[in-house]
Amino acid sequence: MNDSSQGLAEAGGEGVEAALDKSPLYLRIRDVLADAISRGRLPKGALLLEGPVATLFASTRTPVRQALALLEEGGMVRRFDGRGFLVGQGRTGPKRVTLTADMLGLDEEAPALRKAPGWEAIYESLEREMVHLSVFGRYRINEVELARARGVGRQVARDALMRLEALGIVEKDERMRWTLVPLDEQRMRDLHAIRVALEPVALLQAAPFIPPADRKAMTERLEEALAVYPALSVEAMDDLETDLHITCLGYCPNRELLIALRRAHFMLNVSKHVIGVSHRMPEDEPFIAEHLAVFRALDVEDFARAAETLRHHIVVSLPKVIGRVAELRGVHRPDMPAYATPVARAGEPA
Structure with a gap:
């Protein structure tokens, strides 16, 4: 257990509530889960999957994924030969319990996320x-x-x-x-030019540091999504974009490079808010197969091919985004x- 999780485990209700007051969402989720584990509300071996946890917190999977990774670092959960995480250490097999708000202390009396900014x-x-x-x-x-x-x-x-x-x-x-x-066409082209130049470099540097288990889980999510498309929520599509363009690149040790990319990643938000919300889902899936090609190259540690595949993916995505925005401008007021x-x-x- 790391210092912050230990502090929450030992704190009373007020201590946890104070700690949750201003921290980012993924840290608040981590802290609530850590508190539930330390108090025994989540039994040893309980299976934690991103989807059910995200539902309880009314969040996307991304902050849940970050929270579970931190809990793993602190030794409170562990991976096993299957999807998700198990509570505690040892060789206890998975206990498929139904997670409830009460188990996580999310009722009205317990400290939870109600103090979110x-x-x-x-x-x-x-x-x-x-x-x-x-x-x-x-x-x-x-x-x-x-x-x-x-x-x-x-x-x-x-x-x-x-x-x-x-x-x-x-x-x-x-x-x-x-x-x-x-958001005019020139701005979209300018932002994409930054991504074309910098994302492949960031991936090349990040690739050796991406945990194989995380990479495998991201690949599985892409395969599952490809099999059911277009029966995907906007949130699920956004999670897939986040896996590659945010989570994977986040392992790049060059922090200045990631800061330079931050504003250019605004284009990911454009797609999220246009596809499936104010714009119909494309008949052909817009990026899943291209993402899979990047992960296939990462799987065999051909990092140069992964970076080049990512560069190509960004290049070909620009006309798609420009077209969607143009159509939105034409039909939506x-x-x-x-x-x-x-x-x-x-x-x-x-």
């Missing part, structure tokens, strides 16, 4: 709304009106906007006013939120 409650829908709106031009965003529209305090609205700013979805103008950055005001083009009256 306020911006998380509005962020996902706000990001989608902003991405859709950005397709139609540049808009000024009124922080006060945004807070009023979402029924939150101004600080919560500001926190959400700051996260959008980190992705390059919004920015501040010369008068420090929030502005929605337009979003409701104009009260907090957004169009910004006139150069030469037009403000």
Whole structure:
């Protein structure tokens, strides 16, 4: 058990609740699971699968995957010859128990995720709304009106906007006013050019450090998704994108390279909010087979081929994204939120 998990295990309810107050989602999930394990609510050998855990926390699988990896590092769960993780150490076989909110202490009396930062409650829908709106031009965003529209305090609205700013979805103008950055074709090409140049380099450096078991699990998810497409949720598609472009690349030891890629990965959010939400699922799956080709090369440790396959995947994805955004622009007219005001083009009256 690592220091943070040990601290939670020994803390009372107030200690856990305080620790959960401001930490990232994957850390809060880890801490709730660690507390449940230490208190015996999750028995030794209990099987933990990403999907059921994510359902209980009303999250995607990505933060659950990160939480389970941290618990494995701390010795609280272990892998076995099967999918998922088992609680505790030793040779105990899997116990297929039905996870419940009570087992994880997620009832009203127990410390759970209710202390999540306020911006998380509005962020996902706000990001989608902003991405859709950005397709139609540049808009000024009124922080006060945004807070009023979402029924939150101004600080919560500001926190959400700051996260959008980190992705390059919004920015501040010369008068420090929030502005929605337009998503035009040139911007998409510029962002893709960064990804084409940097992602293969990041993968080449990351490849030796990706745990084989994690790589195998990602490959299995792709194979399962390919078999059932298009019967996939938007969340499942986003998880598959995250596996390759975020999780795998995250093992790159060059942190400055990953920071340089952060804004360019905004394009992943564009696809997430267009495919299956405001745009029909493509008849042909958009990227699963291409991702599988990258993982096949990683499996045989042909890292150069994996990097080149990734580069090709990014190159061929650009026309698809441009086409989807163009179609969205042609057939969709979003409701104009009260907090957004169009910004006139150069030469037009403000």
